[in-house]
Amino acid sequence: MVEVDEPPTYGPDDEFARLSILQELTIASTALFDPGEPLDRFLELLGARLGSPVAICIEVGADGKVRLVGDAGLSSASRSLPIAPWPQPLDTGPADIKQALPYHEVHSPDLGCWQFRLACPDRGRGTAVWLVLMFGHGAFPSSRYRSIIERLTSTLRAALRQREAAAALLAGTARLAAANADLTREIEVRERAEATLRKTEEQLRQAQKMEAVGRLAGGLAHDFNNLLMVIGGCSVVLRKQIPPGDRLREPLDLIANAAEQAGALTQQLLAFSRQQVLNPGAVDINELVAETQTMLRRMIGEDVEIVSTLDPDVGAVLADRGQLAQLLMNLAVNARDAMPDGGRLTIETARRDLDVGSTLELVGVPPGPYVLLSVSDTGVGMDAETKAHLFEPFFTTKELGKGTGLGLCTVYGTVKQSGGAIVVESEANRGTSFKIYLPSVGGSRTSEPPSVRSGGRSGPDAAVGTVLLVEDNAMVRGVLERFVVSSGYRILVAASGDEALALSAAHDGRIDLLLSDVIMPRMSGAELASKLAETRPDIAVVLISGFASTESISARSLGRRASFLQKPFTEDALAEKLRSALAPKPAR
Amino acid sequence: MVGATTVLTCGSSMDPRPAVAAAEAVARALQAAPCPVFGIVFSTCQYESAELAAGLSAAFGGVPWAGCCTAGVFAGRRLLRPGLVVGVLSSQTARVRVGVGGPLSDDPRGAGEQAAAAAVAGLGPLRSGTARAMLLLPDAMRGNAAEVVRGAVREAGSAWAWAGGGAGHNLNPTPTTQFAHGVALTDHVVAVALETPGALAVGMRHGWRPYGPPAVVTRASGCVVLELNGEPAYDVYRRAAHAHGDEVTVEGFGSFAVTHPLGFPQANGTHVIRDPLRVTQGGGLQCVAEVPEGCLIRVMEGNAEALVAAARSAALDARRDAGGEVGGAIVFDCISRSLVLGDAYTEELAAIEEGLGPGVPFIGCLTFGEVGTPRFGVPQFHNKTAVVLAWSR
Numbered sequence: 001m002v003e004v005d006e007p008p009t010y011g012p013d014d015e016f017a018r019l020s021i022l023q024e025l026t027i028a029s030t031a032l033f034d035p036g037e038p039l040d041r042f043l044e045l046l047g048a049r050l051g052s053p054v055a056i057c058i059e060v061g062a063d064g065k066v067r068l069v070g071d072a073g074l075s076s077a078s079r080s081l082p083i084a085p086w087p088q089p090l091d092t093g094p095a096d097i098k099q100a101l102p103y104h105e106v107h108s109p110d111l112g113c114w115q116f117r118l119a120c121p122d123r124g125r126g127t128a129v130w131l132v133l134m135f136g137h138g139a140f141p142s143s144r145y146r147s148i149i150e151r152l153t154s155t156l157r158a159a160l161r162q163r164e165a166a167a168a169l170l171a172g173t174a175r176l177a178a179a180n181a182d183l184t185r186e187i188e189v190r191e192r193a194e195a196t197l198r199k200t201e202e203q204l205r206q207a208q209k210m211e212a213v214g215r216l217a218g219g220l221a222h223d224f225n226n227l228l229m230v231i232g233g234c235s236v237v238l239r240k241q242i243p244p245g246d247r248l249r250e251p252l253d254l255i256a257n258a259a260e261q262a263g264a265l266t267q268q269l270l271a272f273s274r275q276q277v278l279n280p281g282a283v284d285i286n287e288l289v290a291e292t293q294t295m296l297r298r299m300i301g302e303d304v305e306i307v308s309t310l311d312p313d314v315g316a317v318l319a320d321r322g323q324l325a326q327l328l329m330n331l332a333v334n335a336r337d338a339m340p341d342g343g344r345l346t347i348e349t350a351r352r353d354l355d356v357g358s359t360l361e362l363v364g365v366p367p368g369p370y371v372l373l374s375v376s377d378t379g380v381g382m383d384a385e386t387k388a389h390l391f392e393p394f395f396t397t398k399e400l401g402k403g404t405g406l407g408l409c410t411v412y413g414t415v416k417q418s419g420g421a422i423v424v425e426s427e428a429n430r431g432t433s434f435k436i437y438l439p440s441v442g443g444s445r446t447s448e449p450p451s452v453r454s455g456g457r458s459g460p461d462a463a464v465g466t467v468l469l470v471e472d473n474a475m476v477r478g479v480l481e482r483f484v485v486s487s488g489y490r491i492l493v494a495a496s497g498d499e500a501l502a503l504s505a506a507h508d509g510r511i512d513l514l515l516s517d518v519i520m521p522r523m524s525g526a527e528l529a530s531k532l533a534e535t536r537p538d539i540a541v542v543l544i545s546g547f548a549s550t551e552s553i554s555a556r557s558l559g560r561r562a563s564f565l566q567k568p569f570t571e572d573a574l575a576e577k578l579r580s581a582l583a584p585k586p587a588r
Numbered sequence: 589m590v591g592a593t594t595v596l597t598c599g600s601s602m603d604p605r606p607a608v609a610a611a612e613a614v615a616r617a618l619q620a621a622p623c624p625v626f627g628i629v630f631s632t633c634q635y636e637s638a639e640l641a642a643g644l645s646a647a648f649g650g651v652p653w654a655g656c657c658t659a660g661v662f663a664g665r666r667l668l669r670p671g672l673v674v675g676v677l678s679s680q681t682a683r684v685r686v687g688v689g690g691p692l693s694d695d696p697r698g699a700g701e702q703a704a705a706a707a708v709a710g711l712g713p714l715r716s717g718t719a720r721a722m723l724l725l726p727d728a729m730r731g732n733a734a735e736v737v738r739g740a741v742r743e744a745g746s747a748w749a750w751a752g753g754g755a756g757h758n759l760n761p762t763p764t765t766q767f768a769h770g771v772a773l774t775d776h777v778v779a780v781a782l783e784t785p786g787a788l789a790v791g792m793r794h795g796w797r798p799y800g801p802p803a804v805v806t807r808a809s810g811c812v813v814l815e816l817n818g819e820p821a822y823d824v825y826r827r828a829a830h831a832h833g834d835e836v837t838v839e840g841f842g843s844f845a846v847t848h849p850l851g852f853p854q855a856n857g858t859h860v861i862r863d864p865l866r867v868t869q870g871g872g873l874q875c876v877a878e879v880p881e882g883c884l885i886r887v888m889e890g891n892a893e894a895l896v897a898a899a900r901s902a903a904l905d906a907r908r909d910a911g912g913e914v915g916g917a918i919v920f921d922c923i924s925r926s927l928v929l930g931d932a933y934t935e936e937l938a939a940i941e942e943g944l945g946p947g948v949p950f951i952g953c954l955t956f957g958e959v960g961t962p963r964f965g966v967p968q969f970h971n972k973t974a975v976v977l978a979w980s981r
Contacts, residue, residue: 016802017853020884023804024852027882044738045880048966050855053746073966075745076705105747136964145855 014144021049022148029152032159035166039070039159046152047072047133050145054105054134057156060086062126069160073134078103101132122157129157207364210391210412217393217409221266222519225546226473228266228568232259233479236571263568266546268406269393270413270566280418282316282441283324285349285371292325296332296345303342304335304377314349317371317438319418327414330407331375331434338379338432348374352437362421362437369440370420376433382426390424411436465512465582466490470500470528471544472520476567480544480574484515487575497523497531504532511536513581518545529562540581544569593981594679594784596916596949597621598663602671606635609672610643617676618651626677626684628723628780628918629655629767630953632670633757637765637772640672645770651676654686654778656725656755657765658953659923665937667926669758675918675951681718683783685710688768689736690776696731699777700724700739707781708744719788721749721977723918726777727764728754728956732810734878734969736777737959741967744781749788750967751977753920753955754876764956786915786980791905791943792960794861794973795898796849800828800887805852808881813850813864813873816885820871825864828887838867846927849972850875851888858962859888863924863971876957876971890972892929899925899936899974903943906978909963915981917944919952922972926954936974944978 028045031037039057047055054073058066066083081102122128131153235256242248289308296306317324328347335345350372354362382390389395391412394405411434415422419439426432467489471477477493484491492507494500497520504511514532516525529541546567565577599616601609609631618624627648631640637657644653661673677684687706689699704722714720722744726736733754741750755764763774782788803824807815816824822838829836829848836844842865850873851859862885863876879885899921907914919940926933944950960975961967 014857016884017855017857020802020853021855024880024883028880040742044741047746048854048968051962051965053961053964053966073741073746075708075747076743077708078745105745 018144018148021145025049025148025152029155029159032155033162035163035170040072043070043072050133050149052133052135054103054132056101056103056130056132058083058130058132059160060128060130069129074103074105078105105134129153129160131156203362206388210416213392214413217269221269222546224262224266225567226476228259228263229546230475230479232256232263232568232570233476233483235259237479237482259568265406266568267566268410280318280320283319283321284316285324285373285438286310286312286314288321288324289328289347289349289373292328296328299329300332300336300345304339305342305344307344307346309346309348311348311350314351314371315369315440317418317420318441319438320414323414323418327411327436328375330411334407335375335377335379335432338377338381340379343378343431346374346376348372348376350374351440354437362423364416365419365421365437365439370437371440373436373438374433375436376431378431381428381430381432382424383428387424387426391422464488466492466507466510467513467515467578468492468494468500468504468511468532468539470494470497470514470516470520470525472496472517476517480515483571483574484578486571487578489513489578496520497525497528500528501531504535511539513540513542513578515542515544515578518543542577542581594677594682594786594915594979595622595981596918596951597676597678598673598949598951599676600661600663600666600668600671600673600951602668604634604670606640607643607646609635610640611647613672613674614644614647614676617674618648621676621678623678623680624651624676625679625682626780626782627651627653627655628675628677628951629653629672630661630951631655631657631672631765632659632661632668633657633760633762633764634670635672637767637774641767641770641772644674644767652684652686653767653770654725654780655767656753656778656953657757658753658955659756659758660926660954661951662919662937662953663951664949665934665941667934667937673951673953675916675949677782677916679784681785683711685781686768687779687781688766688773688776689739689779690727690773691730692727692736692775692777693730696726696733696735697739697742699731700726700736700741700779701743702739703777703779704740704743704781707779711781711783715783718783718785719749719979720747721751721782721784721788721790721979723780723782723977724750724752724777724959725766725780726752726754726959727766727775728756728876729764730775732878733957733959737967737969740777740779746961746967748781748967749790749977750959750961751790751918751920751975752959753922753953753975754957754959754969756923756954756956784979787909787911788977788979789906789909789911789963790960791902791907791909791976791978792958792962792970792973793898793902793905794859794890794970795894795896796851796859796861796888796890796972797894798851798859798886799832799848799889800825801831802884802886803828805879805881805883805885808879809872811875811878812868813862813875813879813885814868814870815872821873822867822871825873825887841867846924847890849888849890849924850879850885852880852883852885856962856965860968861888861970861972863922863957877969890928892932892935895925895928896932896936896939900939900943902974902976903940903978905963906976907944907948910978910980913981914944914948914978917948917950917952917976917978919950919977920955920958920960920975921952922958922970922974923954923956924972925974940974940976944976948978950976950978 025046028042032042043055043057057070059069060066064085066086071079235252238252242252289310352370352372354367354370356367386397391409393409396405412422415436421437423435467484469480469484469491471480472495481491481493492503494503514529516528518525525543532539541562542565544565544567563581597617597620599613601612603609603612629644660667660669661671663673685707687703689703692699724737724740726733755766757764766773766776766778768778803816805813805816806818813821815821826836845864850862850864853859862879864873866874868874929936958970958973958975
């Protein structure tokens with residue numbers, strides 16, 4: 001029989017084995033400093049080479065709590081068992097380590113215990129690292145391995161410290177990364193908010209500018225309307241006295257025509273300044289678009305394709321139907337001029353529920369349901385400079401004589417006066433899109449605007465009665481006096497509200513109708529009408545103005561027997577208005 | 589009269605038909621089994637595995653069974669190539685549970701954990717006065733079997749008697765087979781958890797002794813030793829042989845290495861053996877199992893006399909640690925030992941029989957790598973080693 005394996009027969013094998021194991025473990029221990037390398041792998045190698053079936057690394061914290069940081073040879077069931085707090089002092093521990101550990105593997109009667117502890121516990125931290133190796137009774141290989149194990153225990157402690165530091169660094173880096181991500185998000189949110197704010201401020205500035213320009217235009221229109229009232233009125237008076245064929249008749253007609261055209265211009269200015277008188281009602285926007293298609297086709301020519309994309313559920317808006325039609329015409333004409341070589345005009349409608357965020361970008365409109373009317377072209381587009389002045393009166397990029405510069409400003413005024421908003425999207429050579437948001441009123445049927453139709457007689461014999469004329473402008477007053485008298489009415493003339501009240505008080509007879517300017521010093525026409533009604537409840541009222549805002553002339557202020565006539569107007573128009581106002585009203 | 593005894597009864601067959609072989613072997617084993625609780629099966633690789641599994645399940649009836657295919661099987665000193673051996677464990681109190689893990693080639697460590705966890709879970713808490721053993725039967729042709737063992741130990745702990753061997757074949761390129769739960773598997777590991785009322789013990793010896801000078805494994809990749817001392821590993825190996833007057837060529841390396849494996853030392857003076865199979869391009873040495881980088885390694889040598897003696901010692905160790913009369917044994921013996929011994933391999937089986945004691949029943953197989961640990965050591969994956977698991981009657 002041959003003895004095998006022991007004792008070694010080749011040279012100093014014991015020393016060879018020791019050096020071999022030392023070298024292998026030393027090389028392997030470098031992996032301990034890599035936080036991603038499981039500590040257990042090293043303990044598996046350590047246990048295998050030294051013949052220790054259970055190799056445990058535990059760390060005793062400053063609070064005496066024991067943490068299992070790695071093991072080889074424990075079962076998964078034992079590994080999850082809680083470890084009792086470690087008895088002090090740190091560098092001695094219990095005399096029989098088997099009693100301190102809960103693992104049933106450790107309590108095997110055949111396993112002795114050979115414990116190695118860190119030579120220098122970290123007293124500053126109050127912690128210690130223990131490497132515990134179990135061997136069968138009498139199986140520990142040689143005391144010469146003690147130095148290897150002690151060295152490896154030191155290495156383990158250093159590695160654990162480094163792993164802690166690396167973990168802390170990783171955690172810190174992760175926190176920094178998270179904080180950085182939060183900060184980046186905050187910056188993005190802030191930048192978006194600032195961009196929105198800048199845009200809103202710009203829109204507000206634009207709106208304020210347009211408001212100022214509108215007031216200026218409205219004021220000018222008012223003054224011009226008074227002047228045009230005189231010019232037009234006088235030309236009518238003169239035409240009656242100068243027979244056809246007279247050499248003065250032709251220049252007189254030119255004056256009358258010019259006054260009429262000037263009146264149309266001031267009307268557009270009033271529309272821009274939102275001081276036109278609207279007849280608002282529920283307008284089915286799809287129906288309106290459909291109705292205007294034929295006219296649009298004639299206007300823009302055959303080289304421009306018209307595409308309509310209409311949302312059948314878009315509903316109705318509250319607006320002046322005529323003004324909306326005019327708005328569509330103006331935008332179509334603008335689009336046509338932007339597409340000299342042809343292109344595509346797209347009209348779209350859709351419902352939009354605008355929230356607070358959306359309305360931030362649409363200055364002046366509250367959140368709620370809106371109808372979006374979009375008119376887009378594939379034309380030359382606009383640069384930023386053009387966009388900035390787009391809605392200003394008399395701003396035009398068209399060559400001299402091709403445009404008045406009042407088309408888009410009228411659109412702007414109509415939209416604003418209807419409680420809506422308008423957004424322009426355009427880039428040079430990329431076409432233009434006008435997006436108009438109008439408040440939705442629900443339903444889809446067009447309702448007739450409340451109106452009072454004349455049921456009275458017409459003709460000279462109807463011109464019976466007394467008219468109280470009140471006008472602060474002397475020239476206008478003179479012209480109107482002529483018109484009224486010419487229509488066959490008796491007339492009382494006053495230059496102010498106070499004077500009119502005095503005349504009324506002094507006049508014993510009947511006064512059938514008050515014909516008054518709206519805006520006058522100290523007392524407006526509406527106020528005067530109201531006061532006169534106290535003593536003359538049946539008096540009819542016709543208010544006239546070249547400057548009429550919806551605030552000053554509302555249906556409520558006009559009352560049941562009141563109506564309005566926009567300056568400048570002709571003698572015939574006034575005569576018709578007076579007849580209409582004095583006609584008997586149907587019983588309510 | 590069985591009482592609290594745990595005994596093994598064996599059966600075998602050399603019939604080439606799987607169903608017939610299964611029926612014969614199982615019937616013989618069961619015939620003498622007083623209280624069968626588990627069947628362990630080793631077959632050579634000539635059998636169609638699915639058909640064999642079906643035949644075995646049918647023959648065992650309700651008795652659970654597991655096993656693997658190998659290069660050769662034996663029952664007692666009788667080597668069967670081809671053949672089928674069956675061992676039936678009989679006991680009124682022993683318990684056996686089987687777990688399976690895999691695919692092994694995807695995650696060998698995970699496969700080991702999976703198989704061991706399933707086997708351990710079935711046993712429940714350790715009963716007082718009992719002993720436990722874990723048998724591992726990994727597919728040794730796929731993946732890293734050493735990782736399979738570490739994974740299984742990680743799950744079950746080392747406080748078992750660990751034994752086992754790599755499923756293999758008769759040096760042909762067919763897939764190996766593992767049997768569990770009545771089916772044939774490949775690329776898996778089977779774990780058998782065994783609890784007996786008496787002692788369980790493992791003896792493990794190889795008989796190889798140092799031959800060449802120590803060299804540092806300066807570069808290794810898995811199962812290939814690429815460099816020793818910074819040189820191609822084959823050059824160092826060849827010089828070590830030359831120093832002994834032996835000349836090695838690349839072409840003749842396989843036959844020379846059968847008797848001259850590599851070994852790296854353990855603290856108790858023994859060596860873990862690695863079996864080099866061939867020289868790779870670039871001068872590396874392809875081994876049956878992993879070789880750790882950084883360790884010192886040396887060429888070993890052995891002869892028939894030493895190997896047979898080691899096998900006898902392994903059986904003696906197991907018998908001694910089992911204490912008292914041995915009720916049976918399962919042997920995992922490396923196929924390369926049979927290649928070294930040739931026709932004299934029956935002497936090794938006779939030595940094991942002698943070591944276990946007269947009349948002790950045992951079955952075993954020729955494995956591709958062995959799992960085991962000497963008494964209270966660390967379970968590892970070995971080569972060219974004899975592992976004997978024995979239990980007291």
